[in-house]
Each structure stands twice: as structure tokens, then as C-alpha cells.
Amino acid sequence: MPSLRETKPVSYGVPDQFLELERDYKRQAKAAKTKGKSGAGGQCGAQKAKGSSSAAEQDEKSGVDEDEVDQLASDYDLDDELLKLAENGARKKRSAARGSGKGEKGERARKDRLSALPDEILLQILNCTSSPASLLSLSIVSRRFHKLLTSPERDDVWEEARARAGLPGMTGGGFTESQLAELVYGTICFTCGKTALRMPDVFLRKRLCKSCRETHIVRLDTLDDSFGPKRLRQALRDCTLQSRQSPSQPKKLSKTHYGFLPHVQQELGRLLVLDQKDINDQEAEYAAAFAKQHQLALQGRGIAVARSPTDSSRSAYVFDFGRKEDEFGPRVKAYVAKRREKLAALEKESGALFEAIIRLDKEKEQHRSDPETGQPPARREDLERRVLADAETDFQKSDLVETWLTDRFVNLGSVVTDEEWPELRPRVLKVLDSVRKKRQSLELKLQQAARRDALKRYYEQLRQNQLSPAARTFFPLFADFLLFDSTRTLWEPKDAVVDESAYNAARDAMEDEINEWRVDVRFYALQQILGCTLDIPQDEELSSDQDAYDAYDDGFFDLLTSALVCSIKPCVCSAEKRPTFFGSLPDLLDHQHEIHGDLKPSMTELYTKKALTKQPKFRFSLPLEVANAVVALCELCELDEETATPGDVDEFFEDDETARLQWYNAPRETHKKKERDWRVIMCRIKRDVDEAASARTPHLIAPPALRLFASRPDSE
Numbered sequence: 001m002p003s004l005r006e007t008k009p010v011s012y013g014v015p016d017q018f019l020e021l022e023r024d025y026k027r028q029a030k031a032a033k034t035k036g037k038s039g040a041g042g043q044c045g046a047q048k049a050k051g052s053s054s055a056a057e058q059d060e061k062s063g064v065d066e067d068e069v070d071q072l073a074s075d076y077d078l079d080d081e082l083l084k085l086a087e088n089g090a091r092k093k094r095s096a097a098r099g100s101g102k103g104e105k106g107e108r109a110r111k112d113r114l115s116a117l118p119d120e121i122l123l124q125i126l127n128c129t130s131s132p133a134s135l136l137s138l139s140i141v142s143r144r145f146h147k148l149l150t151s152p153e154r155d156d157v158w159e160e161a162r163a164r165a166g167l168p169g170m171t172g173g174g175f176t177e178s179q180l181a182e183l184v185y186g187t188i189c190f191t192c193g194k195t196a197l198r199m200p201d202v203f204l205r206k207r208l209c210k211s212c213r214e215t216h217i218v219r220l221d222t223l224d225d226s227f228g229p230k231r232l233r234q235a236l237r238d239c240t241l242q243s244r245q246s247p248s249q250p251k252k253l254s255k256t257h258y259g260f261l262p263h264v265q266q267e268l269g270r271l272l273v274l275d276q277k278d279i280n281d282q283e284a285e286y287a288a289a290f291a292k293q294h295q296l297a298l299q300g301r302g303i304a305v306a307r308s309p310t311d312s313s314r315s316a317y318v319f320d321f322g323r324k325e326d327e328f329g330p331r332v333k334a335y336v337a338k339r340r341e342k343l344a345a346l347e348k349e350s351g352a353l354f355e356a357i358i359r360l361d362k363e364k365e366q367h368r369s370d371p372e373t374g375q376p377p378a379r380r381e382d383l384e385r386r387v388l389a390d391a392e393t394d395f396q397k398s399d400l401v402e403t404w405l406t407d408r409f410v411n412l413g414s415v416v417t418d419e420e421w422p423e424l425r426p427r428v429l430k431v432l433d434s435v436r437k438k439r440q441s442l443e444l445k446l447q448q449a450a451r452r453d454a455l456k457r458y459y460e461q462l463r464q465n466q467l468s469p470a471a472r473t474f475f476p477l478f479a480d481f482l483l484f485d486s487t488r489t490l491w492e493p494k495d496a497v498v499d500e501s502a503y504n505a506a507r508d509a510m511e512d513e514i515n516e517w518r519v520d521v522r523f524y525a526l527q528q529i530l531g532c533t534l535d536i537p538q539d540e541e542l543s544s545d546q547d548a549y550d551a552y553d554d555g556f557f558d559l560l561t562s563a564l565v566c567s568i569k570p571c572v573c574s575a576e577k578r579p580t581f582f583g584s585l586p587d588l589l590d591h592q593h594e595i596h597g598d599l600k601p602s603m604t605e606l607y608t609k610k611a612l613t614k615q616p617k618f619r620f621s622l623p624l625e626v627a628n629a630v631v632a633l634c635e636l637c638e639l640d641e642e643t644a645t646p647g648d649v650d651e652f653f654e655d656d657e658t659a660r661l662q663w664y665n666a667p668r669e670t671h672k673k674k675e676r677d678w679r680v681i682m683c684r685i686k687r688d689v690d691e692a693a694s695a696r697t698p699h700l701i702a703p704p705a706l707r708l709f710a711s712r713p714d715s716e
Contacts, residue, residue: 119148126157131165132181139178150178166360168352172345175205183207184357191216199250202357203243203350204260213247216261222695228268230669232275235328239267239339241346251358267339271332278329377411380404383428386421395432403435444494451491452482452600454498462510473589474518477619479601484513524618525585526552529562532627557585560644561630564588564620565686568596582682583646588620623689626682629704633661633678636708649678660709665702667692674709681706 117125126149129135135158139149148154158177162169170180189196189209200207201217208216220237227236242257328336387395404410410431416424459478466472481487486509490498556562566581566588581591596619605617634641637652653659653676660674663681671684685704692701 115142115144122148123154123157127160129161129164131185132158132161132167132177133165133185135161136178136181136185152176167356168349170205170349170353172342172349173205184353199245199357201243201245201250201258202353203245203347204241204258204263205350206260217243217247217258218261218264218696220257220259220264222691223264224695224697224699227264228272232268232271232328232332235271235332235336236264236268238336239271239343240264241343243350245354251361253354270335274331274335275329278331282329378415379413380411382415383410386416386425387428387432390425393429393432395429395436399432399436399439401435402438404431407431447494448491451496451498455482455487455490458498458503462507470586473586473593474521475589475593476514476517477592477596477599479599479605480517480617480619481510482601483605483617484510484517486510486513521589521618522585525557525562525564525620528564528620528622529556532622532624533561558645559642560634560639560646560649561627561641563630563646563682564622565626565682566591566596566619567621568592568599568619571595582626582679582686585620592619623686625689625701625704626685629663629682629685629706632704632706636661636706653678656710658710662707662709663704664707665705667701 126135126138135149139146149157155177158181159169162177162180167180167184169177183200183202183205186200186207187195187197188207189212190206191208191212194209194211196207196209196212198210204217220240220242223233223236227233237257237259240259240263242259244253244255244257246252246254246256247258384400387393387400388397409427456478459481463472463475466475476484482491486506490496490502490506496502562585563583564585571581581588581595583591631641633649634644637644637649639648639652660676661678661681662672662674663684664672666672666684667688671688675681685701688701692699
């Protein structure tokens with residue numbers, strides 16, 4: 001039983017005796033753990049624990065009367081230290097269990113020796129590195145190296161390594177030297193963290209994987225309605241960091257500009273806020289002017305009676321807040337100018353970096369040498385000597401190109417010994433077989449291209465020998481002629497020969513395929529026209545029997561509703577120089593022979609499987625939107641769509657010299673211009689239909705609505 005003592009005031013603090021017991025218990029636990037770890041070194045650990053105990057007792061005696069000391073906090077810190085020691089011990093055990101291999105032990109030993117170096121000596125070694133790639137690899141070895149190399153005080157180390165590698169700097173936009181090295185030499189996607197080995201987009205300053213490029217890279221010249229009003233599109237392009245690297249071919253500069261989708265959306269939000277402020281200021285300015293004018297009118301100093309609004313003059317009480325395309329307010333203009341000036345400097349730096357990377361890649365392709373010595377790797381030279389001296393193979397010096405110069409197995413590693421050569425020989429020969437097959441395939445394609453060019457003379461001769469002008473019109477283009485089976489036998493096989501005898505032997509088969517093509521092209525045109533002009537239920541399709549269309553004679557193709565549009569790419573792309581041709585089937589074929597006679601088939605058309613090439617491909621179409629516009633044009637010109645021809649529409653515009661046609665609901669403002677040539681309107685519709693179909697998110701355009709501006713009839 002405790003002895004009786006005088007009553008003292010109640011204290012809600014922690015008793016000192018309890019704290020002393022708790023400290024003693026923790027000291028004993030720590031000493032036991034240390035003894036269990038070190039075995040014989042347990043006595044030393046116990047002495048250390050005892051020493052720390054005496055020090056702790058001295059600290060306790062010296063500060064036990066100070067109420068301001070938070071003793072519980074110090075105990076919590078001690079618990080944290082013990083937990084860290086336990087975790088470090090477990091981590092070392094796991095790493096020791098994993099690193100039981102000889103190679104791993106050697107690698108860990110080298111890492112330990114490198115980690116043991118002082119920072120000053122390590123920095124002196126790093127100052128001699130030939131490329132920032134070495135610094136980047138070292139920065140991910142440990143936290144110590146990462147902290148040492150990525151600190152702002154070490155930018156000079158990165159800068160000197162970059163200069164030795166021949167790369168320009170990128171100081172604009174807060175881009176550090178370590179970030180530049182990660183952009184050029186890294187292998188991780190900046191967005192998702194996956195592996196990204198392709199060349200980065202230096203203009204956007206992003207390294208992206210394939211999926212992220214497809215998701216986050218957008219074309220700035222084809223922005224749809226989801227990117228704000230059209231009048232802000234040009235401002236949005238000017239405010240966005242633009243890239244000229246094609247996502248599919250990053251090593252080539254394209255005329256098309258691309259942007260990073262999150263950046264585009266961010267700039268769009270800023271522009272919308274500034275544009276709304278400009279509109280609010282404009283409304284306030286108009287309200288103040290209107291109030292002043294109204295006050296003057298009431299005082300008899302102005303016009304007291306409001307004028308009625310007319311088409312020629314705007315009313316004093318009517319205000320139009322709408323702006324045309326590319327027309328902004330003062331805030332938007334100032335922001336765009338400031339932003340464009342800043343981005344121009346960044347894009348200039350990116351252009352210099354792009355040229356440097358391409359130059360270094362070309363030098364690497366040309367020399368394929370060791371960056372330290374400037375000589376080919378000794379391993380590759382030894383393998384080349386062994387392959388050329390091998391009597392069982394027929395490889396020559398000309399086979400030691402292309403993949404042989406870049407293969408990691410051939411170029412990396414030590415020199416092969418005589419004992420290792422029999423085991424490695426099959427793998428080396430496999431690399432050379434792959435190189436030879438690629439080279440032979442390239443040579444074959446070059447020979448095939450030469451034979452195709454030689455067939456051009458026989459094609460022209462065959463077309464001119466047709467009996468009638470109509471037969472020369474209904475004749476396939478040279479690009480389609482090369483895809484015939486009878487023509488393929490003259491250029492596709494390895495042993496094919498193009499001469500007079502081979503041409504004469506295949507001529508009858510060519511004539512048969514040409515006649516078959518004439519039937520197919522007429523049938524395809526009928527299907528295109530009837531698919532747009534007939535009311536066919538959704539659950540039904542046009543008949544595939546050609547005999548069912550005998551009632552449609554040649555006069556049917558002369559109608560305005562039967563006009564077709566040329567779909568050859570050059571005809572669409574060069575819209576500024578020549579509009580897409582729109583007319584009847586015979587006129588369309590004449591146009592293609594005159595304008596696109598030198599068209600060559602694409603590699604996809606030449607080398608696809610024969611099962612896919614049996615269906616003939618024709619280079620014209622009739623979009624439903626164009627067919628609807630033709631019907632609307634007939635109504636405006638008061639023509640019967642069942643009998644009207646293109647000549648009737650031409651005659652209508654010739655009779656009325658002031659007549660103009662407008663597509664007033666066009667997706668773009670430039671296509672809303674009034675035109676005398678109605679075919680230009682049809683071509684614009686066709687181009688917008690193609691752009692909508694090939695957009696990142698394919699969509700349909702609104703049914704074209706046309707407006708005719710004609711002179712008023714004389715009143716009788």
C-alpha cells in the first residue's frame with residue numbers, strides 16, 4: 001500500500017515516472033534488436049544504447065522542470081526512427097536475396113563504388129561526359145543522384161554535355177537542361193508513362209506514345225464546332241503552340257500545323273473569357289450612347305422620331321453585336337499579339353533543335369561508329385571478317401548494310417571468341433538473311449516501276465487505236481490500266497519483260513478487260529446516281545443485276561441530276577487553281593484523261609492482295625449532299641429536275657447577267673461567297689463533305705441551302 005501523503009493539486013500532465021519507464025523500455029527494445037542484427041556486435045550496440053541512455057538521462061535531468069518541452073513529441077520521433085531502421089533492415093534483406101546472381105552482385109558493387117564517391121569528385125567525372133544521355137541515365141539510379149543532378153545549381157553540367165553533343169539550347173518557356181535531355185534522350189511518354197521510343201515532337205516539347213499521339217494531337221486547320229465560335233478559330237491557332245511534325249512521320253516537316261489538345265482547350269477557355277469581356281464592353285458602350293441619344297431626343301436637340309429600319313441603312317436603335325470571321329475585340333487582339341510574339345521565339349528554338357536532331361541522326365546513319373572512338377565497333381568488324389571468310393555462305397560486302405549496321409546483337413558486346421562463334425553463327429546469318437531479303441525486295445520494286453513506265457507507250461498506242469471518240473473517252477486511266485490482270489503479267493513477275501512481242505501476246509486479254517471495265521464503270525455510275533435520286537427503303541438495296549438497268553440510256557447521263565464529281569485527290573487538293581470537276585459521265589472521263597492522265601497508282605493499289613483488287617475502283621462519286629443541292633438549284637431556276645440539263649442552268653445564268661448563287665449555310669465563311677459559276681458551289685459542297693468524312697470525329701454537314709440573287713422581273 002502506498003504511504004499517505006499530503007493532498008496536492010490535481011495535475012493533468014504526464015507523470016515523469018511514466019515517461020522514464022517508457023524511455024527505458026524503448027532503449028531495451030532497441031538494444032535487443034541491434035544485438036539480434038549484428039550478433040557479436042551486439043555488445044557494441046548495447047554500449048551505444050547505454051551511452052545514449054546516459055545522455056538521455058542527462059537531458060532528462062537538465063530539462064525535466066521545463067514545462068515548454070514536448071516530451072511526447074520526442075517519443076513519437078523515436079518511434080519513427082525505430083520504424084525506419086526496421087524497414088531499412090527488411091529492405092536490405094530483400095535486396096540481398098534478389099541479388100544472389102554473379103552479374104547482379106557485380107553491378108551492385110559498381111553502383112556502391114560510384115555511390116561512395118563524394119559529390120565534388122563525381123561532378124568532376126560528369127563534366128567529361130560526351131552526351132546528356134549519360135547524365136539522364138545516372139539521374140534515375142538513385143535519389144541521391146537525382147537530387148544532385150536536377151538541382152538548379154547543376155545546370156552548367158547539363159549545358160556542357162549538351163554543347164559537346166551538338167544540341168542547341170531551349171531556354172524559352174522555363175525549359176531546364178535536364179528536361180531537354182529527357183525530351184531528346186528519354187524513352188517514357190510524358191502523358192501516360194508508357195514506353196515511347198519514336199522521335200519526340202520538339203515543337204510541342206512532348207514525347208508521346210502512339211495512343212497518346214492519336215488522342216492528344218489535333219490538326220489546327222480543321223477544328224470543328226467543339227472549339228468555340230468560328231470567328232475565334234484563327235485567334236485560337238495563333239495562341240496555340242504549333243507543331244509542324246506529322247504524327248505519322250515525325251522526322252519530316254509538314255505544311256499542316258498540329259497542336260496539343262489540352263493546350264488548345266486551355267487557350268480556348270482564355271479566349272472565350274476575353275471575348276465575352278469585349279462583348280460586355282461593347283454592349284455597355286452602346287447602352288451609354290443610346291441613353292445619351294435618347295436624352296437629347298427628349299430635350300429636342302436630336303431626332304425625336306425613330307427611323308424605320310431598312311436594308312440600305314441601319315436604324316439608330318438597332319445594333320448588331322455579331323462579328324465576322326477573324327474579327328475580335330481589343331482584349332482578344334492584345335492577348336493574341338502578346339501570345340504570338342512569345343510562341344514565335346519558342347517555335348524558333350524548337351526548329352533549331354529539330355534540325356540538330358535530324359543532323360545527328362543522319363551522321364549516325366552514315367557512320368554507325370562508336371561515339372567514343374569514332375571507329376566501327378570491334379565486335380561488328382570481327383563478325384564481318386568471320387562471315388566473309390565462311391566458305392559455306394555466299395554473303396558479300398554489299399550485304400553488310402542497313403539493319404546489319406544497327407542491330408544491337410551485332411554492334412553491342414565484346415569481341416566473339418572462337419569458342420563462341422559456332423553458337424552465335426546461326427543468329428548472325430539470320431540478321432544477314434533479313435538484310436538480303438529487304439534489299440532484294442527494294443530492287444524488285446525498282447525494276448517493277450521501270451517496267452510500268454515502259455508500258456506507258458503501249459497504253460497510249462492502244463487508246464489511240466480505238467475506233468471512235470466515245471471509245472477513247474470510255475477508256476481507263478493509265479493508273480487503272482496497270483491494275484488489270486493482263487497488264488500485271490508484264491510488270492509484276494521477277495522475270496517479266498516489256499517489249500513488242502510481250503505486248504502483242506497480252507493485247508487480246510487487255511481488250512477484253514477494257515470492255516469489261518466499260519460495262520462496270522457505267523453500272524457503277526448508275527448505282528451512284530440512283531442511290532441518291534430514288535426513294536429506296538432502308539431495308540432494301542439496289543439490284544446488282546446489270547440487266548435491270550437497260551432502260552437507262554445514254555441520255556440519262558446528260559441530265560443535271562446525273563452529274564458526277566471527280567474524286568481524284570489532286571483535283572480536290574488544288575481547289576485554288578482548279579475547282580473539282582462536276583458534270584456528266586462522258587465529260588467527267590474526258591476531264592480525267594486531260595487533267596489526270598499522268599496519275600500513277602498508289603503502293604496500296606499495286607501491292608494489295610488480288611482478292612481485294614477484283615472489285616474495280618472508279619475515281620468519281622455523287623455525295624447525297626451534292627444531289628440535294630442539284631434539286632434545290634432546279635427549284636431556284638424554275639427547271640424540271642427530271643428533264644433539266646447542265647446546259648439549261650448555264651443558259652439561265654447567261655440570260656441574267658446579275659444572277660449570283662450562294663450556299664448560305666456553308667460550314668465555313670469563305671464558302672458562303674456568291675458565285676456566278678454554279679459548278680463552283682457544287683465543288684465546295686463536295687470538298688466540305690470529304691473533310692467532314694475524314695475528320696478525327698467523322699460527321700455529316702447540314703443539307704445545303706442555296707439562295708439565288710437574280711434581277712427582279714420587269715413589272716408590267
